[in-house]
Amino acid sequence: MKRIKAFIPYLQTYRREITIGIIALLVTDFISLVIPWLLKSFIDLLPQKPSGSELAWYAGMLFLAAVGQAVSRFGWRKYLFGPSRKIEVDILNKLFQHLQTLDKTFFQNHKVGDLMSRATNDLRAVKEFLGLGLLVALDAVVVIIAAIALMIYLNPQLTLYALLPLPLVSILFFGFIKTIGVRHTAIQEHLAKITSMVQENLAGIRVLHAFAQEENEKKRFDALNREHIARNMHLAKLFGMFTPSLVLTIGIASLIAFWVGSKAVIAGDMSLGAFVAFNGYLMMLAWPMMAIGFVINLTQKGLAAMGRILELLNSRSFLVVSPATIPANSLRGEIEFRELTFRYPGEDNPVLHSLNFRIEPESTVAVIGMIGSGKSSMAQLIPRVYDAPESSLLIDGHPIQEIPLDRLRRHIAYVDQDPFLFSTSIRTNISVGREDATDAEIDDMVRCVHLTPDLARWPQGLNTVVGERGVSLSGGQKQRIALARALIRKPEILILDDAFSSLDIETEATILSNIQRLDQAITTILITHRLSVARQADQILVMEQGRIVECGDHESLMKNEGLYQRMYTNQALAQEMEILLQ
Amino acid sequence: MTEWEEESLEGRYYDWPLFKRILAYLRPYGKLVAVSLVLLLVVSVLNLAGPYLTKVAIDDFIRLGQYEGLDRIALIYLAVLAGAFVCQFLQYTLMQYIGQKVMFDMRTQVFAHLHKMSFRFFDRNPIGKMMTRTVNDVEVLNEMLTSGLILVFSDLFTLVGIFLMLAWLDWRLMLVVCIVFPFLYLATYAYRTRARDALRKNRAHVTTLNSTLEENLSGMTTVQLFNQENAQYQKFAGINRDKLKEDLRSLHYNSIYLPSIDVFSAIGIGLVIWYGGGRFVQDEVQLGVLVAFFQYLQKFFEPIRDMAEKFNIIQTAMASSERIFELLDTPEDQPNPERPHSVSQIAGNIDFENVWFAYNKDNHVLKDVSFSLKEGESLAIVGATGSGKSTIINTLLRFYDIQKGRILVDGVPLKEMNKQDLRRQMALVQQDVFLFSRNIMDNIRLGNTSLGLEEVESVAQSVNSHHFINNLPFKYEQELIERGSSLSMGQRQLISFARALAFDPRILILDEATSSVDTETERQIQDAIHELMKGRTSIIIAHRLSTLKTVDKVLVLKHGEVEEFGTRRDLLQKKGTYYNLLKLQSDFSKGTV
Structure with missing residues (x-):
């Protein structure tokens, strides 16, 4: 929490833009909930042989909704992503200025590569958390609440059945992301080994060639790269499960909706339009469900990155700051x-x-x-x-x-x-x-x-x-x-x-x-x-x-x-x- | 530099031969690729089954009020889901495997190719550049093969599948919906050209930004000592501002383009409502078909959205691959002869016959150098800085090929031997010892794993290195860090002696270290050098006058030319430079200067 607090002032600079962005996002969500409803009314109207103008009215309404949605989407993209990119620049400038105040002791304890990685990768993680993360979180909450409310309104029982598998999506997502992160780090570490082997080979090329070590080095490199394959496949298998299992879980939810819902339609408990709309809302839930895992991941990364950046911003020079009283316009040089x-x-x-x-x-x-x-x-x-x-x-x-x-x-x-x-x-x-x-x-x-x-x-x-x-x-x-x-x-x-x-x-x-x-x-x-x-x-x-x-x-x-x-x-x-x- | 690279990137975008060359790396895995594509096709088809099943359910069962058969459809649906799950998993894993294999092939190929390059190549190319080729560029290419290219295929399958499905369901309705596509295409095209420009500029700014940042971090003390903080900050903030501008511009295009796809999607759906609804009223089309149309249209626009992003991946990958191929196409400029003279065991006679050599055209570093050494003789080379001492070594090891004259080992010209076989007969001890970040044992025996601990120990013992190695916490297993920075200069010297001895060379080449060490270490080093020279042809670049008194022959080099060469006795009688050098030393020790 402390970490986030340090970054709030950066957000505040752009509070007007962010407010517009949030409003635009809410409008987008609202309209995307309206569209299935329009389709529902249309389908329910069809058996009553609607006139051409009635059809045109629906088509027109839908088009209007889409235009409205497009405009509001434009709005939140521009006014939520925009500030996050501006904040990135602000933080980087601030960081740059701060680093300039630090003394050599600091730079000897921090390798340039490490500082660079904080100023680029970590900063990106912070940007994503502050922009994408908060945006997705808000979006997910709104959509989940509204879609579920509408589904309950359409058919409470069906909602209960269909929603059963959905929490699994979040759990799966979160679980996967975590393990994926671990294995990904393992790959990155190994890649660093490959990099340093190449680097060392090139730096020591005189020795290696003088002792005719080419073949031995190739063998070493081969082995190192085979290990790299193994580690990558270790991740790939997990990743290969990841998307399909999400698709499967959501598929099962829609299967339940389909199976239970279609019987409800035949039994007359539900109109065909409501059935289609219900499916539409269910599909809308898929992304926010994944998003919960996604946001948790972004947050974790973002917080860790914030910690690393704050560590820099909180570093102080070892040079004594004492009341400098001597004007010293020139020195004698003693x-x-x-x-x-x-x-x-x-x-x-x-x-x-x-x-x-x-x-x-x-x-x-x-x-x-x-x-x-x-x-x-x-x-x-x-x-x-x-x-x-x-x-x-x-x-x-x-x-x-x-x-x-x-x-x-x-x-x-x-x-x-x-x-x-x-x-x-x-x-x-x-x-x-x-x-x-x-x-x-x-x-x-x-x-x-x-x-x-x-x-x-x-x-x-x-x-x-x-x-x-x-x-x-x-x-x-x-x-x-x-x-x-x-x-x-x-x-x-x-x-x-x-x-x-x-x-x-x-x-x-x-x-x-x-x-x-x-x-x-x-x-x-x-x-x-x-x-x-x-x-x-x-x-x-x-x-x-x-x-x-x-x-x-x-x-x-x-x-x-x-x-x-x-x-x-x-x-x-x-x-x-x-x-x-x- | 970046400008130029980005420039060339543009042209690469449509470079078919380059693309074919990349695909050639897939050839060894042709069958696996085929399986993967089939799986991809199956996945796309299965993913399209859902809306169709919905249609069947609506038209054949729900609207007719029929319960029987619904369960069957639900079961089929379940089977489709399970099938998609399995195929998708297999496809992904398989493709990753192929990608990893290709990456492995390519990376080891680049690495092997680097080892074929001559020292002229290494003089020209900075290490960082070659590292990027071997590591990062290959990685980028892999990303393209495994995610970019495959996803483009999957998107294509999906698009075509949806088209066919729509046509089959109701071709008239499909044609009406098709009105949207030209507009969609135009929008995509307009977006791509603009976004690409913004992205490219943005990337260039990011590169400048990062290099400025890195420069400032590495030179912070200089910046501070010259009170340059504010000037540098202004510069940095300026670049950051430029970067932000392009960043926001590409965001702007994104913000327009991506929502606009939704409008097109909505127009499509609107058309279905308007036209399809009318046809439904006239009983020309079934309700389920309309619902299926809605669902398909929603799926249709996803791949289009994706594809715009895939092009970026492909674009960068093409640029990377071009750089990799450029490296792979660099010819080996000092290849081994096709039928090399066998050099399994040499005696160690060395002859330089009128050797001329220049690193750069005509600027000769060695001019008409001739000398000869018999098996087992030792030679000290003396000369001022830049007189060509190290160049003699470089040409003898065939790091560089000479322009004129001949260098013979046991009467055979170097060019007629296999380079590696030749070098196996020699050992080089450099002035600044290069140690690898491996353990001590591996630093001594290098890749020669046939040597066990005992052999390595006894080698180390004969050159006085065993004692200090044995005092290290992990002895011979001690891992060295950052080129052995934890060891003293003297210790590193001793390890390099052990390394030379471990290879039991016929010819020893030693560049004497100039750095001063304490007297005890100095004694150990001298002792070890004697041990090394025993029974071998030895060439020593001498920096100490004392060395001149322990060798058989001396070569005095001046501006690349041989000023004096001969046995010590010959040269003493000649009363030339060698004589003066020895005299100088005795004068100094007497304190007369």
Whole structure:
């Protein structure tokens, strides 16, 4: 009930349309009850040799009724289905907006596939429940009550006999639907297995072909698909019973009506017209009887789906919302970590242990360390992808949470190793950084990130569309576009999280010196695996297992003979080797 | 992209050859299909019996006031119901069975075909696309065969049956009722053209909507960091608005068309009342016939309503099948020779003779590469990134065919051998190990089920993997998830060594991993590599200088060309790149650089 309540406001937006729709539905039901009655009167009239005009009157009445019915049917289709489709759009928009407020923790706990399925399949179930479900329920109730009332009026005894098998329809329907659902899920799960086997085969095709595993894989796939047949047939047998048994039950009801009714007609207890009309009403009951099962099913699905959607709508960002009081029209770019210990939300073990350091405005700090040493975790705290514990991270001397989030992010640019590009043109991707950027500014940035040679190769230049997530681009091109997008914001703090990993060292060096030359005071945090780049920084932080183990400039760290010195020597060797081989 | 696909969908609608090709998949099950159609026919006939029985009851019994015989009719009615029940069940189950079989045939065919494709094909085609072909498209086609096509038949049977029944009952009355049909046809046609357009646009919008949603979900952090929330929302809501517009448009057509069928039905019934009633008054037609007409006419309009919806299913299925056939028609571009040279057991001599190779036209990655290895020798290949090291491996395994020159194994050109037989003699250890989401044992032996636990264990033992596997909760039965992400880099390396050893190859091909592991693991790995190389021809792409000191021969590649090749001693004397590499290392260990 609580779940439905959350969705009522969406219905209320369209209450006028829905009211018209309901009225139209009632009119439709009323007329469909009138039609058998007209036929009854006609048949009963026939033995009295009616005149041509009387016949024409009946034909005309029937036609009018049909037109009326058509109009009212049009009305409820349009005014009941219409709002449900509009509500679908409203909910989806609302959901989209809400998801935008959630932080990374949420998106790490929810796979994109799962979210997509909630936004599409579950939403469809809600739409069907709110539109079709409520409509069918109302329709069924009205038709059942009215048709049974009329049947009783025509012949109470016959009604009793004929209705005997009908509750069975609902029971059958409901029972079947439930089991069908279970077996259907089993099929879907198996289909997912088939999908992942195909996916894995394609992803691992080198291994499979190198080891000549084609035949074995085919056998596996065969077996998997045979199982799929078995599961499908398991459902098919049930489904094969489903419709015929409904038809049979309704058939038996009409058989009873026919058998008992025809005797009643001969005995003179009932007119022939009434007999025909009675059969007509009985047939009208067939659908609502099935509908009861149908509605129950729709409701179950709809409620479950509502639950899943509400779970999303009720999710909250882990980022602290505190009264953001600092205006922060610009930042100086001073960053201070104060005894910062950080664990990811929901985790027990900290990934960062009591970090203490200060980054001066406009200085460059390099952060180095093995994979998993906590470099990115640390960097992501600065644009508040994750939230540092209160008062442990200060920007310009203010606790970071006190700076309004959108302001903070406006002044910080974070570029990671595998940047996310939108499937639009390169130009649009760059101007995401700042929408009012002029073409000249964009061109400047393209030069700054050394993208000009690449652009020359594309006939459409900056207007080249990058394809889904930039599939048509190389890793290095993506990284440079992302960098241009970041720099065009004129950030006061620039975080480069292994942002040049796909570029060669020379290009990286060129770009870095280009950035230095920009007419902009930037505090740079440079996370890198390349120590020849790191050595240029004002300050180098060496991280290991979430701790800063060494800190200083290149000279002092080399004298230290610690991790930095070891890593540096190894890399220099590898680099010399590469140079030698070039 | 979607625009184009939808475009082509239009043409496919009437594509008879395509349709015939789909039907060809039914051929192996011809008899079953025939039985199913007969059952379908029986069901349709039985379903039409009800109104006729009513007519007989009214005209021959009720109106004459006769009790006798009514029971018999009721019994016949019951028999008809029971018969329809049984036939319908059989028909449905049978058809599902056929559909499943066809789907099985098609899916395994597509899967087998994919395995015939060369690496050039896989380079070009994204995985997602091929998955859609094998899974979703086949599923759609099945839906068409089992529900779409069959229901069209059943609807057709019903329509024809009703026509015949009406004609037989009273052909004049039937002709009068027929006046309605041209109008019905026009209405249906008008509806279909419009609805199809709206549906097509709606589908295109839904695709855009979903991809925008997915893009935003995957890139949410980027959206947020760039304060793009509102811009993205506006874009999304805009697409949603467009989608709604088309949605409501198709609803509008539906809302007009479907009720309009009722009007036609009512006109039909009105005609029966007016014309039939008149004929009844003149005693030319019996009352039961009129009642039967009413009931038949009601049944008549159901299939028509259905058929409009069936066309949608058929339409999408045609598009799916076209895509499947397109894949199946992609020729195998590196087929095995018709009479392959037998390679049951090779010694392991390898010769590259003036090999030229390019992934893309003329952009040669290997230029005139020649070298030779005797049985049991080991070779280290060194070179800068992009110098063509992995390409040598790719051509030796015949993942790609070379353009010029020859590659010989035991003196036989690769092209004259069966690819699979050739590869069975080799084992590839990749830099980034690919593990399957199966258990450890199956990851080591792959499909080679003749290897039992004992053999796998002993293999693992010789390459230092047994110890850590044995410490896993389920040991060799441990299921791996998501490409073995629960294992460390070093452990995955060791498993891939075990895999290579399990196949006991004559030729070992190893791409050394660059990622650094701790010293203990490093020692285990080096140890295992020695074990692997023992007694085999081995080719190692070397990333560590230390490796260069353990092999028999060294090949230095520069921009796709062989700069140096020879035994270690030869190369040391030559004082070229190899010499400098070794010198570099000793300088470094002395700390002079």
